[in-house]
Amino acid sequence: MNTVQIIAAVTALITLVGAILGAAAFTQRALERQVDAFRDSITKQMESFRAEMLANQAAFRSEIKAELAPLHADVGHIRQSTERIERQLETIFGKMVFPK
Numbered sequence: 001m002n003t004v005q006i007i008a009a010v011t012a013l014i015t016l017v018g019a020i021l022g023a024a025a026f027t028q029r030a031l032e033r034q035v036d037a038f039r040d041s042i043t044k045q046m047e048s049f050r051a052e053m054l055a056n057q058a059a060f061r062s063e064i065k066a067e068l069a070p071l072h073a074d075v076g077h078i079r080q081s082t083e084r085i086e087r088q089l090e091t092i093f094g095k096m097v098f099p100k
Helices: 003-093
Strands: none
Touching: none
């Protein structure tokens, strides 16, 4: 082998190594972009899921409040009726009938 052939072989080898390193860097950047896109997608999905769960929770709370409102009113009416009956019994018997 003469000097020109050695220089050509070394140049080809350096070019090959450069191409491999360039391809690896390009592939790494492409993978980083894919990972970033996947992370953004997952983040958006989780935010959407969280918003949906918060909306469901708020709807459930309002349902429970709507169901409890009549019961709360009934308790108030029962308390008033009980107090009225206690006053009537105190009037009839002249003393407190039920201990408090």
